[in-house]
Amino acid sequence: MWEYTDKVREHFLNPRNVGEIENPDGMAEVGSIACGDALKFTFKLDENNKIQEAKFKTFGCASAIAAASALTEIVKGMTLEEAQKVTNQDIASYLGGLPQEKMHCSVLGQQVLEKAIANYRGQTVKDTGEKIICECFGVTDKEIEKAVRENNLRTVEEVTNYTKAGGGCGNCHETLEGIIARSLKEAKPTGRPRMTNIQKIRMIEETLEHEIRPSLKHDGGDIELIDVVGNRVLVATRGACATCKAADITLKQLVETKLRELVRPELTVEEVKH
């Protein structure tokens, strides 16, 4: 059984904005019935060019329905420029997180939004020379590169969890490894100054203190920095976090994303029992 948050459950049982807008300003479809996930998204703009109405139809599991419902709620009231910046992480966070194996549901939501905006602007996304990498699920190189970049994916398994690519016959695994390696290389020269170990530890401590702890403490949990070995950040969870089954996801998604964003992109977070 999946560990769905209450918010996922609630959006699954009472999805918002189900349906299809007649004469929409923008519309898009992603996925297919063969893949087991498909999403149709339509939106209408108001006189200020903000999204006035957004509706969806989904074929998929509980998290696919919840992610689509969340997407429509997130983008309502946004300009297209704002909506364009919505990432799959935003959708997942809105729902209080998704199981790793279900992250592709949030990616599907982000993709349909991007395609619908392109549709409004009269562009077709697939004209940009995209290549299908995963034949089983029809996933393109651009989609994989984007997911790898925005979610700091490091393994084929993670890429499969986020995009489904590689989840079928497995023939594309080598190509996926190549994309990951390429993206890692590109990610390195971020222009950040080199820092000493002391500086790095200090920055990690500060990030934990200001960015992570407040939200954990809110739920009765806490986190402690145990050690920094190279780029491995070893932490231990305390209080409610230590017994929470969702803690793994909390750590990976919250702590790692923040540390990579604010300290160094190559950091990985590991939980140790201490």
Next chain:
Amino acid sequence: MKTVYLDNNATTRVAPEVLEAMLPYFGELYGNPSSMHFFGGQISRRLQEARQQAADLIGATSGEIIFTSCGTESDNTAIRSALAVNPGKRHIVTSRVEHPAVRALCAQLAREGFRVTELPVDGDGLLDMDQYEKNLTADTAVVSLMWANNETGVVFPIEKAAAMADERGIFFHTDAVQAVGKVPINMEKNAVHMLSLSGHKLHAPKGIGILYVRRGKRFSPFMIGGHQEKERRGGTENTASIIGLGKACEMAAAKMEEENGRVRQLRDKLERELLARIPNSRVNGDRLQRLPNTTNISFEFVEGESILLMMDEFGICASSGSACTSGSLQPSHVLRAMGTPYTMAHGSIRFSLSVYNTEREIDFVIEKLPPIIEKLRNMSPFWRGDDRVRASQ
């Protein structure tokens, strides 16, 4: 909320009579049956009774029953044993629809250098016996075919298949975990050499299984240890569970008629009413060569996990062969082997009943499920409110 449990191919409740029979052996009767003193030795007599009860259910003799920890252990032991006692032979015949306990093991054996033939099945999940026969070669060490499929309930002609292997001097093993207690099995009248059975599928607890090994057949143990089970399976006996399984076997024999009468009628009612009330639905698997308690129904254009979780809101428990519930990204290997279209496979639900189900429960599901499918279909981009569907690709 009351639980309506229709997932008995996953596991069954421990029968109250079984629990009662077991309790003393968790309490004051904690002795080791191998001990010399009476306190421990008296347990050994009870184990012998349980062994006889189990043997009686399948027409075996008590010496042919080896207690194991589960069906998976029985499957692993049987196949590895057959290979060990046939060191010159390198070929294994099995099917594409086996339980992972056999399928994953055969995949591992293929990596270890054995040649594995996975027999295909047709659209109804049935074997092609001509093709089976063609694959029985001089190099074949063992055949392993399930008696009944856990997902569809489809029953293979095991007696016929076993006879064909036996004639050629090939070891024949069957995973009968889903079949025991539901279809009559008489080892005296068939040529099966090894048979796996699991306690928790027939109202005994989890953690206990049986491997039947025909008398006179060579055997190589998997668990090496003490002299328990006549040195065929080491490890101190799981006394309470063995005694519980014995009781469950005795009860299963007595309830076989009810299983094939009342339970079958309930299953048929559930199937008939759901198909009648829900358009674009169909049964997966042959409807005649089938266990009396199982039905696997596909509801087109909706996804299985969503159906399960909405039924869960009403306390209804079932399973699905959809990708989202299989832990992988593809629908169940059984439905794929049958060539079930993906539009159907993703929306497949398995209901598996037991003697504890009532007509009221079945009526409850018949009432609750159609609106769930309708709600999900109204959300689905592929559903057009009638029998037509827009090209999805």
